[in-house]
Every structure is written in structure tokens, then in C-alpha cells.
Amino acid sequence: MPVTTLDPKTALVVIDLQNAVAALPGEPYSTEDVINRTVELADAFRKHDLPVVLVRVSFSADGGDRPTGRTEQQGRATGTPPAGGDQIVDQLAGHPEDIVVTKRNWGAFHGTDLDVHLRRRGITQIVLTGVATSIGVESTARAAFEHGYHVTLATDAMTDLAAESHNHSLTRIFPRLGESGTTAEILALLS
Template identity: 40%
Template sequence: MDVQRSVLDRFDTSGDYLGRLGEAVAAARTAGLPVIYVVVGFRPGHPEVSPRNTSFGAVAGSGRFATGDPGAEIHPDVAPRPEDVVVTKRRVSAFAGSDLDLVLRSGGIEHLVLTGIATSGVVLSTVRQAADLDFRLTVLDDACLNADPEVHRVLTEKVFPRQADVLSVADWTKALAGSGG
């Protein structure tokens, strides 16, 4: 979720974040699991952004994350394939202002494996909403990034385990390979 050029530019990815994320995507594809990308995006002029919205108010009128903005593109190291679904959201949660719930339910998907930037943003908001919608959840902790490492640690070690299994990419891919998909 939100693995877009402009988002990644704000984070230190020197620890091979994109490599781990690529491993998770490859493992999902090998197991025959659908890969769904979630991006933040707006129409030209940002009509979806209220001036009262502190998260997105700064981008209103800037052209950022609007149709055609190169910074809104998914990073090419983990780019979607034609068979993958790309969902555009209008707020922090992957469900807010998107058709994600419709896509998941139409595909009979009941278990979500979540990754993304930022742990305290899209990942937290999506975990909470997905749990309330009765999805089974796994969060890949080392395929999530946050500007504050301590916030990331608290969320992945203390908050998320109340609603999700929290695993590393390596542990998840190993379990996935052992389960036969």
C-alpha cells in the first residue's frame, strides 16, 4: 500500500525495503495468491480533498498524486503486472474512498496480507478497518516502513498482534511455501 515514488522519497529505503517487498510479491504470485496494490490518488484539481483534511490538505491544488503525476506511480521495482489489481484510495485507509471491499468480496478473499508505507498511516488504518470488516489479517512487519522506528515497533509488536498475525517476509514466505499456497 502506498509504495509510490513520492511516498518512498520521504523514507530511508537503504535497508533493502523494496527487495523484501519484492520477495513477498513474488511468493504471493508463486502461490497463486492475488496481488492487489493500493495507491493514493486524486482527480486533477483534487476535488476529493477538503481544506479541513490535515493529511491531504497540503497536496490540494499541487498536482501531487493527481492523474498523470509521475510521483504517484508505483515504484518500478515492485510494479504491478497486467493481472494485478490496482485500487485507488482517497484517504489514509485502503478502504476509504475506494472499491477495495468490493474487489475483495467479489474475489472471495477473506485473508489479507498487508504491507505498506507508513506503518502508522495506511497500515494502521487498514488493519483497524479490515478487522472491523471481519477479514483475517497478516502484517509483514519488515515490508512496512515508518518515519519513526519506535512507532513502527510499538504498532507491530503491541498493537497489530491484537488483530493480525505479524510476521517477517522471510517467515511468511517460508510458511506459505510449506502450506502449498
């Protein structure tokens, strides 16, 4: 369903726009384009005194806080994370009023205080951006829906490692979880 409205108490939730992730190539949008569009949204949310939540993923050097379990995909990262890789990109960092949430899973709700931050502020809707569409963004959208939030997905302010994964989330999953719109469409609703 195309984006129709934003609740008076809406927060922007930005997934994994941090240095290590920003260095990855994105499809169908470059991570640089996603960051630029997210900055536009963040500036507009701040201008309207609406919360901006910057979610980052980070693990300890020994990997003891990484999710466990068997997977078919090899190559789960271990060892010392790159210095500064878990820091929010400069284009979004440096706003003391923003909320920073650190996660250790795909989604931003499980094992974090995201829900507490949102509920204490009376938030009823979230607008999601970030990387990767089919992983962190989708996992967070699913949990937000399950927590009773209205979910809006900024379709051109998110990207994935593969265009097919991005498109699958947009066409098959997101219509079941909320409304989708471009950055321009969401900005128009903020005006």
C-alpha cells in the same frame, strides 16, 4: 501473536509503494528494503496464484478530492502533484494480473472498491506491507479487521517516517488486529 498460518484464499495488499512515497526516508527500514521485501512476497503470491493488490494514493490537481477536516498538523499538500508520483514503483508494476486500487484517505477500504475485489475472489485473509506503518498500513489493518478479514502484518516489509511510530504500531496496535511475522516467516508459510 506470531504468524501461524495463511488461509488458502489470502491476498497480499501493498500500501502506497509508489514513486513519491518511495522517495521518502524510512525508519526503521529504508523504503528500498521495504520494496525489495514486498517484491519477494508479491512474486511468491503470484507463483501460488494468490492476488496481489497494489494500493496507491492519488488526488486531483485542484485538491477537491482530498479529505477535509481540521487537523493540528499544518502543511497538507495542495497544488499539482509531482508528475508520476502516484504511480506504483517499477519494481512492483507491470503485472496485469495484479489489482490496483486508488485511495484518497489513509486506509485502503474507505471510498474504494478493495473490499469488493477481495470478496469476489473469496479472500478471507490479507497480508499487509507498505508505507507508512502507523498511517496507511495501520488504517488498512484496522478496517480489514473490522471487515472480518484475518490480518497478517509483514513487519520487515513496512516502515514509517519515525521508528517510534513503527514500533508503536507493531507492539501496541497490531497484536489487537492480527498476527505479525517477517517476510521470511510469511514466505515459509507459502511453501
